[in-house]
Amino acid sequence: MKEEIDFNQIPFDYPLCLNERCPQADGCLRQLSVESMPAEKDCWSIISPKRLATIKGDCPFFRSSRKVRYAKGFMNILDNLPYNQRRSIIVSLIAYFGQRTYYRSRKGERLLTPDEQQAVLNIIKRHNATTSQEFDGYEEDYLW
Numbered sequence: 001m002k003e004e005i006d007f008n009q010i011p012f013d014y015p016l017c018l019n020e021r022c023p024q025a026d027g028c029l030r031q032l033s034v035e036s037m038p039a040e041k042d043c044w045s046i047i048s049p050k051r052l053a054t055i056k057g058d059c060p061f062f063r064s065s066r067k068v069r070y071a072k073g074f075m076n077i078l079d080n081l082p083y084n085q086r087r088s089i090i091v092s093l094i095a096y097f098g099q100r101t102y103y104r105s106r107k108g109e110r111l112l113t114p115d116e117q118q119a120v121l122n123i124i125k126r127h128n129a130t131t132s133q134e135f136d137g138y139e140e141d142y143l144w
Contacts, residue, residue, distance in 0.1 A: 029063040073108025073136030
């Protein structure tokens with residue numbers, strides 16, 4: 001049985017795919033989202049059927065319908081670092097995320113994708129820091 005997505009979860013103007021004959025359709029988030037669209041919705045953002053007809057092999061628009069593990073905050077990681085290492089790591093994290101995104105991500109207001117989690121851990125590793133590699137919390141959700 002396919003999982004149903006709450007229509008309100010779908011990001012605004014998220015491009016959907018109407019190619020039901022695609023070999024990857026059963027596992028594609030764009031296809032699963034089509035099934036969740038209410039009948040009352042007049043306009044959708046879709047990937048051009050003409051463009052889809054030209055694609056040979058793997059679809060560049062495919063998005064897996066498997067949920068991923070997002071991290072929520074990394075205050076615990078920073079709190080376990082010595083002061084001097086912590087300062088230099090924070091500077092590197094701000095350079096990576098930007099100041100506003102860094103603070104929102106650090107506190108858990110903004111979830112970190114698996115790639116961003118790895119980037120945080122790589123920055124810590126580059127500074128030769130040894131600390132807990134567990135983020136403050138985790139949530140499962142789609143990678144839109």
